[in-house]
Amino acid sequence: xxxxxxxxxSAIVGGADGEWSxxxxxxxxxxxxxxxxxxLSSVLRAMRELSAHPDPLTVTTHFLxxxxxDQPGVVSAALIRSGRTLSTLQGELTQADKQRxxxxxxxxxxxxxxxxxxxxxxxxxxxxxxxxxxxxxxxGVDLPIRDRVDVRLHPDQALAGQAGAAVVSGWIRFSDDxxxxxxxxxxxxxxxxxxxxxxxxxxxxxxxxxxTVHVRRRPAHGWIRARFESxxxxxxxMIEDGALWDSTGALVAQSRQVGLLLTDxxx
Amino acid sequence: xxxxxxxxxSAIVGGADGEWSxxxxxxxxxxxxxxxxxxLSSVLRAMRELSAHPDPLTVTTHFLxxxxxDQPGVVSAALIRSGRTLSTLQGELTQADKQRxxxxxxxxxxxxxxxxxxxxxxxxxxxxxxxxxxxxxxxGVDLPIRDRVDVRLHPDQALAGQAGAAVVSGWIRFSDDxxxxxxxxxxxxxxxxxxxxxxxxxxxxxxxxxxTVHVRRRPAHGWIRARFESxxxxxxxMIEDGALWDSTGALVAQSRQVGLLLTDxxx
Numbered sequence: 001x002x003x004x005x006x007x008x009x010s011a012i013v014g015g016a017d018g019e020w021s022x023x024x025x026x027x028x029x030x031x032x033x034x035x036x037x038x039x040l041s042s043v044l045r046a047m048r049e050l051s052a053h054p055d056p057l058t059v060t061t062h063f064l065x066x067x068x069x070d071q072p073g074v075v076s077a078a079l080i081r082s083g084r085t086l087s088t089l090q091g092e093l094t095q096a097d098k099q100r101x102x103x104x105x106x107x108x109x110x111x112x113x114x115x116x117x118x119x120x121x122x123x124x125x126x127x128x129x130x131x132x133x134x135x136x137x138x139x140g141v142d143l144p145i146r147d148r149v150d151v152r153l154h155p156d157q158a159l160a161g162q163a164g165a166a167v168v169s170g171w172i173r174f175s176d177d178x179x180x181x182x183x184x185x186x187x188x189x190x191x192x193x194x195x196x197x198x199x200x201x202x203x204x205x206x207x208x209x210x211x212t213v214h215v216r217r218r219p220a221h222g223w224i225r226a227r228f229e230s231x232x233x234x235x236x237x238m239i240e241d242g243a244l245w246d247s248t249g250a251l252v253a254q255s256r257q258v259g260l261l262l263t264d265x266x267x
Numbered sequence: 268x269x270x271x272x273x274x275x276x277s278a279i280v281g282g283a284d285g286e287w288s289x290x291x292x293x294x295x296x297x298x299x300x301x302x303x304x305x306x307l308s309s310v311l312r313a314m315r316e317l318s319a320h321p322d323p324l325t326v327t328t329h330f331l332x333x334x335x336x337d338q339p340g341v342v343s344a345a346l347i348r349s350g351r352t353l354s355t356l357q358g359e360l361t362q363a364d365k366q367r368x369x370x371x372x373x374x375x376x377x378x379x380x381x382x383x384x385x386x387x388x389x390x391x392x393x394x395x396x397x398x399x400x401x402x403x404x405x406x407g408v409d410l411p412i413r414d415r416v417d418v419r420l421h422p423d424q425a426l427a428g429q430a431g432a433a434v435v436s437g438w439i440r441f442s443d444d445x446x447x448x449x450x451x452x453x454x455x456x457x458x459x460x461x462x463x464x465x466x467x468x469x470x471x472x473x474x475x476x477x478x479t480v481h482v483r484r485r486p487a488h489g490w491i492r493a494r495f496e497s498x499x500x501x502x503x504x505m506i507e508d509g510a511l512w513d514s515t516g517a518l519v520a521q522s523r524q525v526g527l528l529l530t531d532x533x534x
Contacts, residue, residue, distance in 0.1 A: 080366065081332075081366060102371065232383075256481075258324065258325050
């Protein structure tokens with residue numbers, strides 16, 4: 001078994017008839033429920049066992065119900081199409097006979113990074129040691145996940161309503177310094193506080209309906225830079241866009257989610 | 268049968284055991300193959316028959332193989348979860364026993380438009396009559412779809428490589444002036460020329476791997492404004508973001524796709 005926390009905590013066993021078992025831990029909880037990117041990782045792991053291609057290029061997750069920490073889960077996965085350059089798969093995580101997430105993904109072989117004629121530049125960030133650890137204040141919750149991923153926020157965006165815009169940016173790595181691969185990026189795209197926090201202050205739980213992550217290239221090792229912004233909040237539903245860069249400044253992933261704003265903060 | 272072209276051309280029949288038949292026409296072709304947004308519409312139609320909610324809120328389509336015009340198709344759809352505020356479904360379009368597209372969608376009831384604390388403003392566009400009809404020049408193809416949707420491009424972005432950036436914007440409506448509803452917006456999000464055209468000139472076919480459309484509100488009637496941009500082209504794979512506004516200037520949809528650039532134009 002792997003010595004890295006992430007790999008151990010999202011490990012799957014089995015695979016006969018497209019079903020695996022997993023043990024969902026509460027170590028990745030945000031408040032009472034496991035982080036969505038963590039739940040996703042066990043499903044991606046099953047998909048990768050079926051895929052002829054190693055890298056998750058496009059991953060869409062529908063969050064059907066919250067997961068439960070310290071409960072077993074059943075992961076199912078199946079090929080939709082196996083092509084020459086792309087494998088398309090679907091999968092689910094079920095706990096206590098209830099589906100928690102549904103995932104559709106395209107896997108490719110991203111190979112060695114090549115030319116990037118169009119790029120998005122990384123945000124200006126203070127050095128890691130001048131950034132601020134995520135506190136959970138923005139949602140009023142405990143953050144066991146802080147022992148698994150090390151998130152450091154831009155100091156201007158770490159206090160309620162202080163950013164003046166719905167933006168959050170910062171650094172992220174695994175707490176045990178596990179190497180960063182394409183498999184880690186969907187997780188990292190879902191591990192920052194909601195960007196609406198910067199504009200609205202305390203906002204409580206912001207459940208994601210659907211999250212799509214596009215992995216753009218294999219990341220270099222080291223801290224990942226990330227930036228998330230919402231410019232579209234309407235009728236209590238928000239779109240949040242994210243982007244992640246590796247330690248060389250190369251764009252390694254983009255993300256977009258549609259989520260619900262459950263409090264009255266938007267009124 | 269409906270008198271509107273869009274509804275007639277994407278009509279489905281049946282529904283027993285979650286299967287419908289459809290007749291894919293070549294009237295929506297871009298070159299030799301039907302437009303992807305058109306293929307999607309028959310699947311969305313089947314999903315809506317199963318959904319307790321009327322509006323497609325989030326729609327992710329994986330394009331597995333090109334469709335075939337003037338060939339019958341089989342549409343399948345199934346509920347993943349039926350919740351109080353959201354129905355989650357999956358579906359496929361198959362022709363000649365080969366899957367063409369795979370779709371996962373969340374349907375909601377968008378109701379009457381309410382508050383929008385954060386919005387993206389529509390682009391400045393010349394009046395419709397000063398814009399330019401899509402010619403197909405950018406991809407060197409015939410465009411039968413021009414008889415179905417009326418697309419008018421910003422004159423500064425309608426010639427190869429002239430825009431100086433990977434941006435395309437313009438107006439769109441149904442040629443027969445069918446009313447615009449939330450069901451039309453995923454189609455409209457996939458009916459403009461590739462935005463890379465503006466930066467790179469002639470680019471040939473830009474196959475979409477995956478397209479996600481988020482419908483934000485029910486549109487007012489009239490011309491829809493749209494803007495598409497790619498700021499991320501790496502290793503021959505591009506991300507294109509889109510946004511659509513109704514005739515009142517309200518943001519009604521956002522889109523993002525990952526696609527392939529198959530020519531040498533990026534080198």
